[in-house]
Amino acid sequence: MKSYKDLSREELLQLHARLEEEYKDAKSKGLKLDMSRGKPAPSQLDVEMDIMDVMTSSSDYKTETGMDCRNYGIVDGIPEAKKLMAEMMGVADANNVIVCGNASLTIMYDTISRSMTHGVLGSTPWCKLDKVKFLCPSPGYDRHFSITEHFGIEMIIVPMTPQGPDMDMVEELVSTDSAVKGIWCVPKYSNPQGYSYSDETIRRFAALKPAAEDFRIFWDNAYAIHHLYDDVQDVILDIISECEKAGNPNMVYEFASTSKVSFPGAGIAAIASSKENLDDMLKSMTMQTIGYDKINQMRHVRYFKNLGGLTEHMKKHANIMRPKFETVLKILESELGGLGIAQWTMPKGGYFISLDAMDGCAKKIVAKCKEAGVVLTGAGATFPYGNDPKDSNIRIAPTFPSLEELTEAANLFVLCVKLVSAESLLQSYSN
Amino acid sequence: MKSYKDLSREELLQLHARLEEEYKDAKSKGLKLDMSRGKPAPSQLDVEMDIMDVMTSSSDYKTETGMDCRNYGIVDGIPEAKKLMAEMMGVADANNVIVCGNASLTIMYDTISRSMTHGVLGSTPWCKLDKVKFLCPSPGYDRHFSITEHFGIEMIIVPMTPQGPDMDMVEELVSTDSAVKGIWCVPKYSNPQGYSYSDETIRRFAALKPAAEDFRIFWDNAYAIHHLYDDVQDVILDIISECEKAGNPNMVYEFASTSKVSFPGAGIAAIASSKENLDDMLKSMTMQTIGYDKINQMRHVRYFKNLGGLTEHMKKHANIMRPKFETVLKILESELGGLGIAQWTMPKGGYFISLDAMDGCAKKIVAKCKEAGVVLTGAGATFPYGNDPKDSNIRIAPTFPSLEELTEAANLFVLCVKLVSAESLLQSYSN
Numbered sequence: 001m002k003s004y005k006d007l008s009r010e011e012l013l014q015l016h017a018r019l020e021e022e023y024k025d026a027k028s029k030g031l032k033l034d035m036s037r038g039k040p041a042p043s044q045l046d047v048e049m050d051i052m053d054v055m056t057s058s059s060d061y062k063t064e065t066g067m068d069c070r071n072y073g074i075v076d077g078i079p080e081a082k083k084l085m086a087e088m089m090g091v092a093d094a095n096n097v098i099v100c101g102n103a104s105l106t107i108m109y110d111t112i113s114r115s116m117t118h119g120v121l122g123s124t125p126w127c128k129l130d131k132v133k134f135l136c137p138s139p140g141y142d143r144h145f146s147i148t149e150h151f152g153i154e155m156i157i158v159p160m161t162p163q164g165p166d167m168d169m170v171e172e173l174v175s176t177d178s179a180v181k182g183i184w185c186v187p188k189y190s191n192p193q194g195y196s197y198s199d200e201t202i203r204r205f206a207a208l209k210p211a212a213e214d215f216r217i218f219w220d221n222a223y224a225i226h227h228l229y230d231d232v233q234d235v236i237l238d239i240i241s242e243c244e245k246a247g248n249p250n251m252v253y254e255f256a257s258t259s260k261v262s263f264p265g266a267g268i269a270a271i272a273s274s275k276e277n278l279d280d281m282l283k284s285m286t287m288q289t290i291g292y293d294k295i296n297q298m299r300h301v302r303y304f305k306n307l308g309g310l311t312e313h314m315k316k317h318a319n320i321m322r323p324k325f326e327t328v329l330k331i332l333e334s335e336l337g338g339l340g341i342a343q344w345t346m347p348k349g350g351y352f353i354s355l356d357a358m359d360g361c362a363k364k365i366v367a368k369c370k371e372a373g374v375v376l377t378g379a380g381a382t383f384p385y386g387n388d389p390k391d392s393n394i395r396i397a398p399t400f401p402s403l404e405e406l407t408e409a410a411n412l413f414v415l416c417v418k419l420v421s422a423e424s425l426l427q428s429y430s431n
Numbered sequence: 432m433k434s435y436k437d438l439s440r441e442e443l444l445q446l447h448a449r450l451e452e453e454y455k456d457a458k459s460k461g462l463k464l465d466m467s468r469g470k471p472a473p474s475q476l477d478v479e480m481d482i483m484d485v486m487t488s489s490s491d492y493k494t495e496t497g498m499d500c501r502n503y504g505i506v507d508g509i510p511e512a513k514k515l516m517a518e519m520m521g522v523a524d525a526n527n528v529i530v531c532g533n534a535s536l537t538i539m540y541d542t543i544s545r546s547m548t549h550g551v552l553g554s555t556p557w558c559k560l561d562k563v564k565f566l567c568p569s570p571g572y573d574r575h576f577s578i579t580e581h582f583g584i585e586m587i588i589v590p591m592t593p594q595g596p597d598m599d600m601v602e603e604l605v606s607t608d609s610a611v612k613g614i615w616c617v618p619k620y621s622n623p624q625g626y627s628y629s630d631e632t633i634r635r636f637a638a639l640k641p642a643a644e645d646f647r648i649f650w651d652n653a654y655a656i657h658h659l660y661d662d663v664q665d666v667i668l669d670i671i672s673e674c675e676k677a678g679n680p681n682m683v684y685e686f687a688s689t690s691k692v693s694f695p696g697a698g699i700a701a702i703a704s705s706k707e708n709l710d711d712m713l714k715s716m717t718m719q720t721i722g723y724d725k726i727n728q729m730r731h732v733r734y735f736k737n738l739g740g741l742t743e744h745m746k747k748h749a750n751i752m753r754p755k756f757e758t759v760l761k762i763l764e765s766e767l768g769g770l771g772i773a774q775w776t777m778p779k780g781g782y783f784i785s786l787d788a789m790d791g792c793a794k795k796i797v798a799k800c801k802e803a804g805v806v807l808t809g810a811g812a813t814f815p816y817g818n819d820p821k822d823s824n825i826r827i828a829p830t831f832p833s834l835e836e837l838t839e840a841a842n843l844f845v846l847c848v849k850l851v852s853a854e855s856l857l858q859s860y861s862n
Binding site for chain 2: 037039040042045049050051052053055056057058059068069070071072073101102103105106109110113116117118125127128143146147150151259263264265266283284287288289290291292293294295296
């Protein structure tokens with residue numbers, strides 16, 4: 001296929017007319033599909049239903065230390081859940097883990113909120129400072145950016161590379177600007193690109209020399225065990241150990257949850273960090289709760305048992321998700337390959353495919369899709385303030401629709417990419 | 432029995448010597464009992480075990496509006512859980528309710544925290560103010576006071592009466608001091624006295640004219656359905672409706688949970704307020720979570736069904752708790768009645784009995800009990816900053832120990848009250 005950029009104005013006009021016809025046809029189908037969020041499909045939720053039979057009226061509700069899971073107590077999580085979550089996150093020592101409620105997002109939000117009101121390990125509360133800044137590797141996770149925006153924290157875009165964030169820029173900003181208090185990271189199968197940080201990137205993170213004593217890396221290890229393939233899997237270094245080795249034991253908070261392992265609505269979430277950080281955090285947590293849901297923690301432990309159990313279980317998810325990713329990638333390749341109008345990632349795990357359209361085209365493509373009944377993540381959502389400076393990045397979430405729906409949605413999507421790109425090129429002719 | 436205050440020095444000396452002997456004997460028993468917290472007994476937790484069989488692998492996980500409880504979504508709680516919690520709280524309209532995770536304490540903490548960082552309905556964030564004050568009807572719930580202390584909020588003691596807080600003082604402070612932003616209330620079977628606010632008290636609350644536009648009543652309806660008796664039950668007015676009627680719809684947040692209905696570790700909690708307040712709150716909540724544990728919400732709805740189901744269920748708890756309350760009250764009456772050294776409350780619900788010893792005696796009594804193996808709530812804990820100005824109030828939590836243990840503990844307790852009182856009176860003789 002000839003690159004669009006090599007087409008004459010005449011050829012482009014003909015192409016555009018043909019694409020418009022195709023689009024009209026597509027619209028008339030009255031699709032109603034949602035590719036907007038990283039949501040497991042109903043069929044994925046069905047594979048873990050046995051977990052609901054693990055804690056019944058006749059079960060033992062005692063933890064390994066003899067505490068009754070049903071009653072008050074244990075603010076930092078039952079010991080066996082700490083072990084499970086440590087294994088899942090790849091954290092060496094379960095004592096570095098606190099297990100909370102059903103959402104890692106809540107732990108992240110609460111961590112920022114606590115830093116605002118109480119500071120970090122005795123530092124000035126961030127709400128008392130004139131300016132607080134966060135580095136935001138982008139494209140990234142919109143809900144991270146929403147939290148920092150909500151607290152009035154200034155967000156600075158750091159470009160992403162296939163090896164992770166641009167570390168030259170990270171090192172420069174972190175070491176020179178004491179207003180920089182944090183950075184959002186999804187180190188494995190990143191949202192939305194599916195990139196995993198290289199060993200070098202992670203070692204450079206661990207070796208950062210922050211200007212601010214209360215600078216923290218917010219390490220959202222959301223997809224730690226969310227592989228698509230058995231044979232090709234990304235492995236990343238344990239940031240907790242690396243920070244310890246580098247003499248920066250307090251510099252990182254790591255987050256994870258079973259939202260996409262058991263249930264998005266009813267999993268368990270955890271934070272891992274140094275003992276000093278966790279103790280600091282517990283000062284607030286013991287005010288905030290007498291204890292998170294320990295029965296649900298026990299339910300997860302009894303069902304998954306250990307990393308082996310988790311890994312086996314995640315293969316069931318992969319078997320459902322892999323064909324969906326492959327379907328989208330195949331359609332992207334066959335329909336957009338060689339046209340010079342889009343680039344996309346080919347992740348080996350996680351929940352997303354990231355596509356970069358021609359500059360200035362993302363919003364129009366997403367709008368065209370919506371007009372024809374396919375909802376994508378809002379263009380710009382993958383950047384701070386919902387503002388993609390190039391208006392180019394689109395996040396594709398292939399998991400929720402069925403394979404049939406997904407095929408229709410992906411076909412409509414590539415059509416919209418072509419149509420908007422042709423329009424854009426025509427406009428540059430007329431300018 | 433003669434009042435201790437009518438005893439001569441000689442009689443007191445003899446009495447004291449005898450009590451010292453009794454205390455020595457008691458100490459030698461090597462008791463190890465805990466009457467410190469309002470914790471359900473294991474036998475109480477056993478009565479609700481059937482709830483664990485309600486959501487199994489073969490259950491229907493769709494809400495009444497067709498949402499899948501297992502997946503992401505519904506930040507404000509599933510509709511049927513809103514109805515259940517509204518009924519439990521006595522709130523007329525389920526639209527005034529948001530159902531959250533397992534702890535109302537967390538909702539209260541988060542509400543204060545959000546007011547600190549984001550203000551209330553557009554007001555200046557409290558962290559930007561020089562001074563924020565809360566009124567603390569005392570004796571009250573130590574965990575309330577811990578939250579406000581944690582956020583550096585100045586706490587002002589308001590005396591409690593059997594009809595509720597001293598409303599003259601509340602009206603005066605709330606209407607004249609714009610730094611007063613809130614008041615902690617446990618309106619029904621209050622912690623620790625078991626008092627329920629009178630209709631007049633509640634109407635005066637609803638009619639407050641706060642100097643601060645962001646003043647809020649923090650109405651912790653923790654014991655809404657926690658009656659001890661079938662025939663004598665306290666009923667309180669619905670503060671949400673009363674505030675509406677009085678033209679103050681936004682002035683109150685009401686909190687409740689099923690911690691002492693289903694499980695302290697794994698219940699569901701809710702907040703009720705005006706739509707405007709809830710919408711303000713949701714701006715932060717939608718950043719903090721994609722949704723609370725909806726499977727657990729569904730579990731509670733399917734098991735308890737409605738207020739009727741909750742009420743029937745709570746009778747089982749009452750049947751276990753009532754003999755414990757009666758045992759303690761009988762021992763207090765038979766051992767301390769007429770001695771003029773202590774007064775205590777006789778609650779018809781809730782989780783506590785409150786005893787006022789002679790001034791300056793509470794700490795010593797609690798210490799004596801501890802020395803002999805019985806742990807009570809720390810003296811002073813029922814006042815802001817853990818400081819009871821009269822050092823007189825002691826909270827008795829009779830629910831957790833077995834009836835046999837409780838009898839032993841209560842007998843030791845009254846002995847310690849007598850011993851410390853005799854000592855105190857002897858000292859005043861020598862002064």
